[in-house]
Amino acid sequence: xxxxxxxxxxxxxxxxxxxxxxxxxxxxxxxxxxxxxxxxxxxxxxxxxxxxxxxxxxxxxxxxxxxxxxxxxxxxxxxxxxxxxxxxxxxxxxxxxxxxxxxxxxxxxxxxxxxxxxxxxxxxxxxxxxxxxxxxxxxxxxxxxxxxxxxxxxxxxxxxxxxxxxxxxxxxxxxxxxxxxxxxxxxxxxxxxxxxxxxxxxxxxxxxxxxxxxxxxxxxxxxxxxxxxxxxxxxxxxxxxxxxxxxxxxxxxxxxxxxxxxxxxxxxxxxxxxxxxxxxxxxxxxxxxxxxxxxxxxxxxxxxxxxxxxxxxxxxxxxxxxxxxxxxxxxxxxxxxxxxxxxxxxxxxxxxxxxxxxxxxxxxxxxxxxxxxxxxxxxxxxxxxxxxxxxxxxxxxxxxxxxxxxxxxxxxxxxxxxxxxxxxxxxxxxxxxxxxxxxxxxxxxx
Numbered sequence: 001x002x003x004x005x006x007x008x009x010x011x012x013x014x015x016x017x018x019x020x021x022x023x024x025x026x027x028x029x030x031x032x033x034x035x036x037x038x039x040x041x042x043x044x045x046x047x048x049x050x051x052x053x054x055x056x057x058x059x060x061x062x063x064x065x066x067x068x069x070x071x072x073x074x075x076x077x078x079x080x081x082x083x084x085x086x087x088x089x090x091x092x093x094x095x096x097x098x099x100x101x102x103x104x105x106x107x108x109x110x111x112x113x114x115x116x117x118x119x120x121x122x123x124x125x126x127x128x129x130x131x132x133x134x135x136x137x138x139x140x141x142x143x144x145x146x147x148x149x150x151x152x153x154x155x156x157x158x159x160x161x162x163x164x165x166x167x168x169x170x171x172x173x174x175x176x177x178x179x180x181x182x183x184x185x186x187x188x189x190x191x192x193x194x195x196x197x198x199x200x201x202x203x204x205x206x207x208x209x210x211x212x213x214x215x216x217x218x219x220x221x222x223x224x225x226x227x228x229x230x231x232x233x234x235x236x237x238x239x240x241x242x243x244x245x246x247x248x249x250x251x252x253x254x255x256x257x258x259x260x261x262x263x264x265x266x267x268x269x270x271x272x273x274x275x276x277x278x279x280x281x282x283x284x285x286x287x288x289x290x291x292x293x294x295x296x297x298x299x300x301x302x303x304x305x306x307x308x309x310x311x312x313x314x315x316x317x318x319x320x321x322x323x324x325x326x327x328x329x330x331x332x333x334x335x336x337x338x339x340x341x342x343x344x345x346x347x348x349x350x351x352x353x354x355x356x357x358x359x360x361x362x363x364x365x366x367x368x369x370x371x372x373x374x375x376x377x378x379x380x381x382x383x384x385x386x387x388x389x390x391x392x393x394x395x396x397x398x399x400x401x402x403x404x405x406x407x408x409x410x411x412x413x414x415x416x417x418x419x420x421x422x423x424x425x426x427x428x429x430x431x432x433x434x435x436x437x438x439x440x441x442x443x444x445x446x
Contacts, residue, residue: 041106042106042124042125047121049117049120049121049123050102050114050117052121053121054072054117060091060092066238069090069091069098070090070098073098073101077105077113077167078101079167081105106123161210161211162207162209163178163207163210164207165204165205167204171188172184180211184199190208191206191209194207314401316356317353317355318344318352318385319346319350319352321346323436324342325342326339327342340432341384341386341421342435343420345416346417348389348409348410349409350408352404352405353403353405354383354399355383355423355439356442357378357398357399357400358377359375360373360399361376361395361396363391363394364391369387369412370387370411370413371386371389371391371406372384372387373385373388380425382423382424382425383424383435384424385419387410387411387419390407392407421435
């Protein structure tokens with residue numbers, strides 16, 4: 001026994017349909033334009049529920065996903081079940097025309113053609129048939145050899161021996177619906193010579209053996225892709241458009257990746273340049289600081305040199321005369337047991353000059369020294385001029401080397417007119433140094 005298509009049961013009051021014949025050279029199609037009502041028809045309300053589930057009730061929908069109309073027909077199903085008599089696609093046909101074609105699909109494939117929505121809508125075989133709509137005018141097709149209607153005996157699934165392939169079939173669907181033991185693998189193994197090397201490629205019109213015997217199904221082969229809807233197979237144009245869209249997306253992703261990489265590289269360059277500039281700035285600042293430090297050290301050294309060894313232009317002999325009692329001459333008449341300065345025997349009234357530039361820190365009576373002047377010099381040393389008869393400067397006054405500061409005399413503890421000249425490291429008594437060595441260090445010949 002053999003079956004034609006899916007679960008086709010014998011109908012008592014049904015008009016024979018011409019089958020769809022596919023050959024290597026072309027296809028011939030003979031389909032009725034008006035279908036009589038059958039016992040398998042569903043109500044218009046039920047079809048409206050199916051459409052609400054499939055397309056939200058939009059009978060003219062075409063989203064570009066390969067399914068058309070309110071009941072989401074594939075193009076191949078629309079054509080195979082006579083939809084071309086109404087419109088080229090389901091979304092271009094009226095609601096009634098779509099329902100008329102859907103009744104034929106329900107008759108041929110059962111509610112499983114809408115696997116999810118048929119259950120939600122309560123779609124089953126049975127119920128009153130809606131009136132068939134009138135076919136839209138269409139140009140008369142060129143005459144072709146008429147396809148011979150093929151009448152195949154009907155039987156319950158699992159008892160048929162042969163099966164004729166229709167559009168939309170797959171081996172897995174056929175094996176499941178016809179309850180082939182061993183599944184699609186056993187079915188393919190028994191019909192390998194007819195089907196060929198690709199189990200996904202079966203064509204309408206092929207007759208398949210359903211009871212192959214004890215053939216062993218091939219292992220580790222993926223199951224053929226199941227088709228769970230009534231929509232069309234993609235056309236060559238659709239496939240090309242899909243490939244072009246996929247290529248465009250890939251190019252966009254590649255461009256975005258390249259842009260991100262370029263931005264990352266640019267950010268890295270900017271960061272490196274900023275780091276380099278910061279390092280250069282720090283190096284320049286460090287160099288400038290070092291130069292300033294060296295300049296300050298040099299200036300300080302020069303100032304120290306000037307203080308420790310001032311030029312002869314800044315030193316002068318306190319009086320123009322020879323020396324008398326020398327420095328460190330011993331004797332009980334001096335409190336330290338020795339002479340702490342040097343004496344210049346000169347007449348009273350002789351001009352006394354500053355030995356070097358400085359500031360007067362004391363000008364007045366000095367006890368045993370009589371009238372005296374003490375000057376602090378820029379090198380930190382102090383000079384004392386004692387036993388004076390008259391003062392020409394006052395405390396706090398700045399003086400220059402060679403400037404007259406007083407007149408000599410014999411005041412205080414003195415044995416006669418002379419100038420007592422003393423050099424100290426501090427302002428008070430007891431820090432004396434050799435006064436002649438100090439003058440000679442400044443270039444004065446004494």
